[in-house]
Every structure is written in C-alpha cells, then in structure tokens.
Amino acid sequence: MEVLNPQDAQNILEAALMCADQPMTVREMRQLFDDTLSADGILALLADIGGRWEGRGIELRQVANGWRFQTRADVQAHLDRLNPEKPPKYSRATLETLAIIAYKQPVTRGDIEDIRGVTVSSNIVKQLEDRGWVEVIGHRDVPGRPGLYATTRQFLDDLGLASLSQLPTLDGLPASQALLPGLEAEEPVLASANDADAEPSEDQASLLDESAVPSPHHHEPYTDNPAP
Template identity: 70%
Template structure:
C-alpha cells in the first residue's frame, strides 16, 4: 500500500471513529505492516492537510481524533441551543483540587476547602468518569487516593495534565470558568450527556454556617473572588481547619 492510500485509510478511520483511536488501533488498520513511526508520520501529514479548515486533528490523552476548532464552536452550538445543567461551584472546586494536586484524599480536599466533602460530590465525579480511586494512602483508615482520568483530559481536549490552565493569579480565562465551560458547554459529549442515575446534575450551593467567635476561619477557597485559582502552600504552624458541614 502506498503512502497516499495508507493516509486515506487512516483519515477515514479517524473521521468515522466514535472515540479517539490509539496508535495500536491505527496500526491494526494495516495488519501491523506499518510501524509506529510510519503511523506518526501519516498523522503529521494529516494534521498539515487539515490546517486552515474548520476541523483539526488533535492528540488527546487516550488517542487521536478529529474535532471542530474552538473558534467555530459558538456557531455549532446553535444547532443544539439547549445547555446541559451546570455543575455547582463545590463540585468544580473539588474536581480542580484533584486535577492540580493529585493524588489526594477526601481529607486533603477538606483541608483546602475548609468544608466536609459530601459523598455525593465524589460519586458524581466518579460516575461522570472524570476521577477514580487509584490506591490508598498508608495511614490509619487507608483513605482512597483520587486522581483524574483520561476521559477528563479528553473532555477538556488535552493530551496531558501539563496542559491544564496555569494557576498564576490573573489567568485569563480563570481556571474555574475554563473548567466549567470546557467540561460542559464546549464539548459535544457533555451537550448530550444524561445526568447519572440518582445523582443530581447540580448540587446546591454550600449552606452558610456561622463561625463562633474566636474559632479559626475556614481554609481559603481554591478560587478567589474573581474565579482565579488560588492554591496557597499551607503553613505547617497554622492550626488545622475546622470543617463546616456542606450540603450535598
């Protein structure tokens, strides 16, 4: 098979695939007669062939796929004007903490947020396929360690965690809004996804709780008032935060 025919086969498979294709899957198209380097070379050619068009070939965490360019999504959204339910700030803060500080336990998340993490928040993120337990910390109780999945990166259109929005103050757009928009509004999958059974699509906002006089203030939120991430390094001399109940 010559290069042009091989490239046409690969292009057709990528366009027709319902999910990203791995290098191994693409090699199977040619009965493994093409090596990994040859397939990568074809992918590079296809990427150049589609430059300047409304669709681009991108490498994600779980493989390669064709997708619409970001600047055209506002037009494509008009075909499906209904927006999916937006996740609560509590859910996205929990997700962002896991993404930026993984692997973490629920206790780690509670130390940062200053509130108890409701079980439904963790379950919702697990059911959505964005986080998973990858092990247990060797401490009393052996709490589960959570990390993000390849599906999380795919929904963000990223190939690795290094491509997440930077945590520098003043990032535009703020990482909180970037997660909210890119995970929900800007992905075709999210636009058609059904909420997980028995799990509310949006958890209510945290219930304000009065802090007794003299009690230490809760830990700083992951995000500032403007939505910009703020992950300070905790002072080891600071007293531990006093968890406040959080509504699920």
C-alpha cells in the first residue's frame, strides 16, 4: 500500500478540486486515496488547503453538493469585464416566488398565492424548475394533494451556500432583494390584480409573517444538509 506524506496528499486533492467541473464530495475525495484516508483525514486536508489559499483571488468553499474552488466575490466584478454578457433578468414576480419558496419551504402554489395575493403563473414555476432551483419534494395531505415545493442543492450551489441556514437574513429587506442580490430584476410592469404576474399591494401578506404559510414538520427539504 502506497503511503503518501501530507504534502503529496494535499497536492493530489488540490489538483482534483481544481480540475473538477462540479463540487466534490468527501466520499469522492476518499476514492482518490483508495479509501485509505478517513473522512476526518480528508476534512483536515481541506482545512490545510483552504488555509493556503487565504487572502488570494480564489477560495476553497463548501457548498451543498460538496467542495469546490471559486473566485472570491470581491474580484468577480473585475473578471466579469472579460465576459461582459449581461446576467439573465428575472421578473419581480419570479424573484418573489423563489424567495417565498426559499424562506418558507416546503410550500404549495396556494401558499405562494396567499402570500403574494395574486395567482402564480405556471410559467414562473416552470422557469424555476427548468433553472434547477426548485422541485416538488412531496404532497400535502389535504384534498387534491397539492405539490410541496422546496429549493434544490443546485440552488444553494449557485448562491455559494452549503445549507439553508446560511441564507441571508432579511433585516427588513424584501426577501427577493436579500436572497438574490446578484440577479437582476426587470423593471416592474403595471398590471391589474387579475394578472398572474401583478405586483402585490403594500397591505398584502408579508414574507416576514411566519404564520402566513403552514410548514408541516414531516416534509423537511433535503437541501438543508451539505453533501458528505
């Protein structure tokens, strides 16, 4: 059995993380060493590697699906100048729907409509599903058995988060603004209350009202724990 010194093990793990096109789990990293290293041993190597990259333009970060190298937020704006494509814009209704799901999950479409005060367009839900940010994780045990929506691990990965507990606190901000500061919202369009994408009035239910949506304890979204 080949015995590696800690520096060689770090180099192997660092190279694998650099070349990976997706976050790597601890289980996958152990395969690099034929499972001769324990999970704790891998985590110790990750801590050492992360320390070596402190204060540089790239950081080692744990996200929902594992570990990855990524650019630091304070240098990303400069890198974006090399690729000046505008990020996709989402309607305010889409961002509000996503924020409700993220902060109130699991929720049904009816729950979302109760909070927003307007009908949720099927196109909005499909857009979020196609983006890989939300999915149906079960059904509420009521007549009609409506689907319960929750966010995905991909959603957390795209925000650079390891678990739902790391979601930004609202601190009085609209949830959609606190949740997705990196996404651009389209200018709101005036619409009637019958329009599925109409903006809710100021006196409609707030996202901060914890009693607005029932949240059954037996339907916990799986995204709250990072991949091992």
